[in-house]
Amino acid sequence: MEHGSLSWGGRARFVGLVLEQNLTPRPPDACGGGIRGRGSIASRRRSLLLPLGRQITNRANALRLKFSMQLTFPELVTPPPANTLADPAAYRGLYAFHKYWGKKPAEPMRYLIQQLCPEGGLVVDPFLGSGISALEAIQLKRRVVGIDINPTAVRLTRMLVSPPTATVLDEAFRRVSAVAKEAILESYATAQKKPATHYVWRNGVMEKVWLTNGESRSRVELQPSEQDIALVERFASYQPQRLRAPRFFTNSRINSSPSLTLKDLFTGRALRNIELLLAEIDDLPDAAQEPMRLALTAAVGQMSKMVFAITGRGKTTGASSEKMEVGSWVIGYWRPEQHFEVNVWNCFERRVQKLIKAVAELESAQITAKAGQLPTVCAGDADYAILNDDCLALLPQLPNKSVDLVITDPPHGDRIPYLELSEMWNVILDEEPPFESEIVVSNAKERGKKTPAYNEAMSRFLEIASRKLTDSGFLVLFFNARTEASWKFLEGFNSSADTAGMTYCGCFPLVYSAASVVQDNRDGALRTDYGLVFSRAAAAAHSLADIPGWAFTLPTPKE
Ligand SMILES: C[S@@+](CC[C@H](N)C(=O)[O-])C[C@H]1O[C@@H](n2cnc3c(N)ncnc32)[C@H](O)[C@@H]1O
Numbered sequence: 001m002e003h004g005s006l007s008w009g010g011r012a013r014f015v016g017l018v019l020e021q022n023l024t025p026r027p028p029d030a031c032g033g034g035i036r037g038r039g040s041i042a043s044r045r046r047s048l049l050l051p052l053g054r055q056i057t058n059r060a061n062a063l064r065l066k067f068s069m070q071l072t073f074p075e076l077v078t079p080p081p082a083n084t085l086a087d088p089a090a091y092r093g094l095y096a097f098h099k100y101w102g103k104k105p106a107e108p109m110r111y112l113i114q115q116l117c118p119e120g121g122l123v124v125d126p127f128l129g130s131g132i133s134a135l136e137a138i139q140l141k142r143r144v145v146g147i148d149i150n151p152t153a154v155r156l157t158r159m160l161v162s163p164p165t166a167t168v169l170d171e172a173f174r175r176v177s178a179v180a181k182e183a184i185l186e187s188y189a190t191a192q193k194k195p196a197t198h199y200v201w202r203n204g205v206m207e208k209v210w211l212t213n214g215e216s217r218s219r220v221e222l223q224p225s226e227q228d229i230a231l232v233e234r235f236a237s238y239q240p241q242r243l244r245a246p247r248f249f250t251n252s253r254i255n256s257s258p259s260l261t262l263k264d265l266f267t268g269r270a271l272r273n274i275e276l277l278l279a280e281i282d283d284l285p286d287a288a289q290e291p292m293r294l295a296l297t298a299a300v301g302q303m304s305k306m307v308f309a310i311t312g313r314g315k316t317t318g319a320s321s322e323k324m325e326v327g328s329w330v331i332g333y334w335r336p337e338q339h340f341e342v343n344v345w346n347c348f349e350r351r352v353q354k355l356i357k358a359v360a361e362l363e364s365a366q367i368t369a370k371a372g373q374l375p376t377v378c379a380g381d382a383d384y385a386i387l388n389d390d391c392l393a394l395l396p397q398l399p400n401k402s403v404d405l406v407i408t409d410p411p412h413g414d415r416i417p418y419l420e421l422s423e424m425w426n427v428i429l430d431e432e433p434p435f436e437s438e439i440v441v442s443n444a445k446e447r448g449k450k451t452p453a454y455n456e457a458m459s460r461f462l463e464i465a466s467r468k469l470t471d472s473g474f475l476v477l478f479f480n481a482r483t484e485a486s487w488k489f490l491e492g493f494n495s496s497a498d499t500a501g502m503t504y505c506g507c508f509p510l511v512y513s514a515a516s517v518v519q520d521n522r523d524g525a526l527r528t529d530y531g532l533v534f535s536r537a538a539a540a541a542h543s544l545a546d547i548p549g550w551a552f553t554l555p556t557p558k559e
Contacts (some may be wrong), residue, residue, distance in 0.1 A: 004123070023420030083109055083544035085289045088510050093358040094160050094306075098298040098350075100130035100153060104409050104478055105512055108547075109136045112407055115543060116474040117142050119402035122378065124468070126391035126461065127439075131157025133407055139370045140403075143377050144384045145392040145398070149438055151431035152422045154388040156294060157370070161384060162371065164291045165359035173352050180280045184273045184345040191225045198326065199228075199341040200309060206232060207338075215328060231269075238268035242275055246423045247443030254420060255331030255442075256500065265333065268473065270303050275345035278428070291355060297425040299351040301329030302345045308336040333419065340362045370539060378402055389435035392457065403468045409478035413454060413486025414441035425547075438461055441486065451485045458489035466502050472537045475502070478510060480529040482553075506544060506552045507531040530555045 059439055088105035090096070095106060109132055117123050119141050125133040128146035134157050138142035148154050188195040192211055197219075201209035206224045213220045248256040262271060274296065281292045301307075308327040318389050326340055372382020376398055387394060411418060418427075419438050426433055435447060439457040442449040465475055510529040532555070533544060544550055 004271075010189060062099045066221070067520050082111065083548060085508065086548035088511055093361055094135075094163060094355075095130070095132060097355055098130060098294065099301070101418055102409065102412075102423055103130055104132060104529075105510065106132050106136060108478070108508075108510060109133045109407065110140065111547070112474075112476050112531070112533070112544075113137050113142060113405065114142050114409075116476070120350055121381075122396075122402060123407060124398065124403050124465075125408045126395055126407045126465070127179075127410045128157055128211070128386070128407070129153050129409060130131065131160045131386070133409075135160050138384055143380065143382075145374055145377055146384070147391050147394050149388070150418055150422055150426075151429060151433055152297060152425040153288065153387055154386055157386045158371075159291055159294055161386065163359045163362060164287055166356050167350065168285070169291060169356045172284045172292055172342070173349075175284060176277065176280045176292065178281075180276050181345055185272060185323065185343075186277060187231065187269050187470050188343050189227070189231065189343075190222075191227050192220075192222075194345060195345075196228070197343050197346060199224075199232075200324070200338065200546060201341060203304070207409070213288065228536045235269035235272050237264075238272045240271050240275060242278060243271070244432070245426050246427050247432075247435070248333070248423065249420060249442070249447055251417065251420060251442060251444040254417060255334040256332070256420060256552060258446075260333060262427070264335070265306065266306050270341065270344050273302060274300065275349060277344070293353065293429060295351040295355050295481060297428045298355075299347040300424050300428055302342055302347045304329055304331065306340065307333050307340040307342055309338045309340060311319035311338075320358045338537060349493055352528060374398065389432065392439075392460055392464070393437075395461070395468060398468045400530045401470050401473075402469050403465075403473055404470055405476070406465045406469065406475050407474075407476040410458065411438075411440045412479060413481040413483060414443070415482065416440075417442045417444070417481075420444065451483075454486070455489040462489065466536070467532075469536045470513065472535070474505075475534040476531045477534075478529055479532055502537060503535045503537070504554065505530045505535050507551055507555050508544075508547045509549045509552070509555075511548075520523050530546075534546055 046465075083107075084107045088107040091103065091106075096105070113136055114124055117137075120140050123133070123142045123144045124136060124146075125137075126147045127143070128134060128148040129147060129150075130153060134144050134146040136535040138161055145158055146154075148157070153356045153510070170426070178350050185195040188197075190196050194211050196209045196289055197212055198210040198300060199206055200210070206228065209222045209228050210221065210225050212218065216252070218392060243262060246260070246262060246265075248258055250257050250258045267275070277294070277296055283294060310325040310327045326342070371385035373387050374387065374394065376382040377385045378399055417440055419433050419435050420442065438449070439461070440449050441451050441454045462475075469475065479535045507530045510531055531547075
């Protein structure tokens with residue numbers, strides 16, 4: 001591995017996904033530029049070379065947050081050693097509660113925030129997703145502005161950074177159980193006097209009914225009885241009363257089309273039960289409503305007709321097996337010929353219990369940071385702002401040279417059409433996201449989301465972001481793309497007047513926990529993502545070289 005800092009001397013060109021680099025090695029002190037209130041570049045650099053945990057700068061002391069910490073998250077505020085990036089933990093607790101698309105591991109977020117932003121400094125994540133960066137920043141006592149265009153992402157993040165207590169959730173769940181459980185379970189009643197846990201359907205015909213057997217909870221598989229058929233017919237014509245019609249586009253990659261309705265995705269019975277739950281959630285105390293609705297979004301995929309049957313192999317072992325197992329809603333709106341209808345109450349209960357467990361684990365380590373808006377966070381009067389908007393519209397409102405670290409995982413070209421895939425969640429939350437402002441490449445022609453527009457938007461983001469950074473600020477992009485075209489936005493990064501002076505520090509491969517759900521297994525997908533680090537000051541971040549796989553060159557992603 002080559003050591004020493006490299007800056008992008010002029011344009012970098014990608015050819016066949018291999019970057020033709022025009023990288024000019026610069027001596028460590030080659031670049032000037034003041035560092036607002038943080039001493040000289042040399043001292044800044046020295047601070048980067050300090051052992052982890054001793055990197056509190058003068059500016060940080062001046063800007064020390066008014067975090068009202070009750071207790072800290074002891075295991076999380078401990079600076080992680082660089083090698084944790086090579087062996088990240090599986091998503092646990094609140095991070096595991098919802099299957100937001102494209103989640104990034106917490107370890108690199110934590111490590112880089114700790115390394116590249118002083119305590120009290122300002123972190124911005126303009127493509128926030130499920131909010132991992134925001135929580136990590138808050139735990140590390142940095143101020144943070146998180147932005148996402150997806151209401152689901154923003155509402156999940158707000159809960160993540162300000163979770164309800166287990167007591168509130170417990171009580172809320174008891175209340176929902178008292179009023180809705182019986183009515184819901186009645187819709188799954190069987191001749192055996194037990195509610196069905198699952199039905200197996202094939203091409204619209206019910207093939208099997210599953211129950212659990214008393215104490216042992218082992219599975220009983222039955223042929224559908226007349227009662228089972230009569231019950232399903234009772235709900236067959238159910239029309240959603242409060243859920244809005246979903247908005248889908250013609251996207252064969254995710255099996256969606258504008259004519260797709262909720263009735264295509266759910267049985268009438270499931271829709272009726274989902275709406276029953278929503279009605280009961282409306283009657284809960286304010287503090288409990290949002291987490292319960294979010295629990296419903298987390299469970300809704302498993303309540304749909306998109307849960308496939310795993311046959312011929314064990315679900316976890318992969319070894320051949322006669323036993324049919326329940327798959328999960330994975331990606332897109334594919335409705336398999338053979339699918340499960342899972343008991344809605346069971347799905348909901350499981351999710352809520354998972355949430356209760358996750359917040360109970362946190363309770364002994366509750367952190368109370370002050371929520372605010374963009375101006376109050378910038379002024380140091382609040383700790384965080386989680387904002388639902390187009391980042392290209394909001395970022396310009398940040399004062400120039402005010403941000404210590406932009407750390408973000410932007411949409412990767414045509415990898416994941418977030419809003420299209422989040423539509424079921426946004427329907428549950430009664431949100432109508434602005435599809436037109438999403439930065440993405442979509443196969444849905446009617447959206448007009450093509451690569452050139454994506455590249456232009458990403459270049460605009462880079463240009464604004466670099467203007468907002470302090471003279472010693474950093475930009476970290478988690479990125480990968482399957483096509484050369486999707487890397488193009490990096491080309492002009494160093495060429496415009498506004499972005500002049502950004503130095504490419506290096507990159508490292510992102511490692512995912514083998515135990516975490518990988519939502520995109522295609523070649524060139526998640527497992528080969530990179531963290532790319534850029535700096536306003538030259539020759540910074542030497543200590544990043546401790547990160548396993550760190551390279552001073554640009555990545556050469558595989559097709
Ligand atoms: C790769 S995901 C982020 C995932 C995140 N790192 C996580 O761990 O969950 C990219 C995010 O960019 C958001 N996004 C797309 N266009 C946007 C825009 N114009 N402004 C703000 N956010 C946008 C998407 O909604 C999506 O949540």
